[in-house]
Amino acid sequence: MSASRRQDREILRLAVPAFGALVAEPLFLLSDSAIVGTLGTAPLGGLGVASQLLTTLVYLSVFLAYGTTAGVARQVGAGNVRAGIRQGVDGMWLALAIGAGVVAVGLPMVPWLVDIFGASPEVDPYARTYLAISLLGVPSMLVVLAGTGVLRGLQDTRTPLLVSLGGFSLNLALNAVFVLGLDWGIAGSAWGTVIAQTASAAVYVAVVVRAAQRHGASMRPDLAGLRTAASAGASLFVRTAALRLVLIVGTSVAARMGDAQIAAYQVGFQVWTLLAFALDALAIAGQAITGRYLGASDAARVRAVTRRMVVWGVGCGVVFGLAILAIRPWLPSLFTSDPDVRHLLLASLLIVAVLQPIAGVVFVLDGILIGAGDGRYLAWTTLIATVVFLPAALTSYWAGWGLTGLWCAIGLWMLTRMVTLGARARGDAWLVTGAVRHPREDVATT
Template sequence: MTKAPARGPHSARSHDREIVSLAVPAFGALVAEPLFVMADSAIVGHLGTPQLAGLGVAAALLTTAVSVFVFLAYATTAAVARRVGAGDLQAAIRQGMDGIWLALLIGAAVIAVTLPAARPVVELFGASPTAAPYATTYLRISALGIPAMLVVLAATGVLRGLQDTRTPLYVAIGGFTANAALNLGLVYGAGLGIAGSAWGTVIAQCGMAAAYLTVVVRGARRNGASLRPDAAGIRACAQAGAPLLVRTLSLRAVLMIATAVAARLGDAEIAAHQIVLTLWSLLAFALDAIAIAGQAIIGRYLGAGDAAGARAACRRMVQWGIVSGVVLGVLVVAARPLFIPLFTSDATVRDALLPTLLIVALGQPIAGVVFILDGVLMGAGDGPYLAWAMLVVLAVFAPVALLVPTLGGGLTALWWAMTLMMTVRMLSLWLRTRSGRWIVTGAVRA
């Protein structure tokens, strides 16, 4: 754990240095989860199209089961960063411990629901008869790693709030390496097929959680923060995260609707959609690295009562987001011939991929602004607005996406609907940041 750097002048150069120092290592940590899924997709994809289609459905469900609780990271980052800005490190870590205990409780509850519901949920999700058994197998096994995944989220939030994004990077590198090695060994070496991929991911996630807990517990003892569960603190943590839960549920509903529509278009379409969605998630997490820096920086500035610093940092990060989005879009177009063969040899799947990837590339500058402003408002603790704004976005996207199978256009039309969703989201976030209502200073947001 590192101490928060001292505040410097509000120049573009000073903000650039701080953004880079936090965002570069944050990028490595953020891409761990999509790289887990990407590695699984590449390995399972060569087992066959039904297996890859099954992974597509199961991965969407599993990611939803975990990602709806991403407030364990985001709300914790903002709260801890405010305490750091106010100079109360012990209270910052104590607040983080409440988040970790909440993660364990939620993880146990999610397992209890997911295991018996796996098969009916997969069928309800629209998986074909050939893909459904593979989806069910992967989902049931992977669900056992959910508590570890949630602990990783909460502990990562603690470290980010303390302005430490390097430790999550080191843990992520170790986790991804272990996941890839375990998947190859269990899928092909042990002959376990898609089940081996799921077990490899579970083992890797548990190892990452153990590493995070070791770091956080040492920091808590060093600063005199209690490790015991505190009912009032856990309850307060859950209440603070409720708006972000609504926001994340709405976002996950968007992604689930998109995957459900793709599943009804056919096995080739859902297989192609899984590859595109995996790439889209990787790009999103790359942009979100700057947003993570924004959460930590904005929270610290507001906790220290520096509204001018928060505004200046926000402006600079938006500029970073736009430029990064343009660069990523160009890379997607240029690298298409290189990465498509890594995921599939099916000509039908490849034909569906090509035009869809162009749409994803065109939408990256919009995504850059969206993720940056989302991070700024999270860092400010502006959860209620984020919740309402995302509900509006869902209301716009759902009817458009659900009409795709009826009106035609296939996977290409579905991803144009995704671009529309991101555009509406960008407008809602821009209006909020322009209003200045998100700027509330103090160690705790009133």
């Protein structure tokens, strides 16, 4: 079997289950929405407000998965599976600590957090109820993120897929019983989700405990390990926050353009998000493979896999772009009968299609550099790309360029990221080999 074929099999072995797990996650809120929708408009609106806050929290905490994946994979590549599991355990303890802090700080702030979204008097009590109960599940939710990172670092993306599917099924069943059967209202939906999240976290803990026992790793929290995990996650948090800012500003600009514009933008962005799941699965494979090979001090293989994964990213992007163009004439009719929204969406989808190959390169290189532990560079360059995006997005509004201008601003943002990530990947500064990437090496190479 050729080297390229072996690389392809390794990439697909990790990426395909990762894609399934990524798609399964949004089904939690989708199933909640379907069941809560039977209660009426106000409860559904309350769920919408609370879920935006919870989704933002999860998005900002994804560093718990990414940072843990990179650290564990590097140790596994170096042959130190015990040390890798120990590092993963520290990540899970950090997740639990952050989750407990969120609960302690967030519960008293529930009324204020809901008010930020300007919920109507009818929607407000439902949003408060759902958010207050759901916050209790945040520690479990964050442990799931860290546990996912541990298993990915151990080159296992199949177990996270199974846990995601099991959690979704349990959440759906409990929501049906609590909301439709026991008539607990929106509180029943929240409790069903909390229980499902807790059960998922328990599965991850059990899997990691079993692995720790098998390799003789301690499950007790280690202060130095917690500091290391927090330090590794700080840069990734900045990177993720900058990405979230772009999404928020994009939605805000579209909303100020008019009702038809925000409607078309939301549909176009959902198409973008769906395709991003597939590209993110490649990025996750890149994290795990890169960390393992760098840990094994095999920089040449990292180079080879990087080139192969970029080919995969471009190839997937081209296929996705062509698929969008193929269904573009009919897609708007699936979402709206408004001729203005359809016209705007048709124009938006052209740009979304063109951007897919660029997005493929960006997602792949982002995942590879995360796997290399190059978080500081990612943080700075993501901030630079965001600074490029913000004036372009605001100009599209002030100059009256409409959604086409806004999507072009997003294209400029992606292009900036591709250039900065590509420049890094062509160099050698990120290729730090060995079991540990020392902080001073990050400083010296940024």
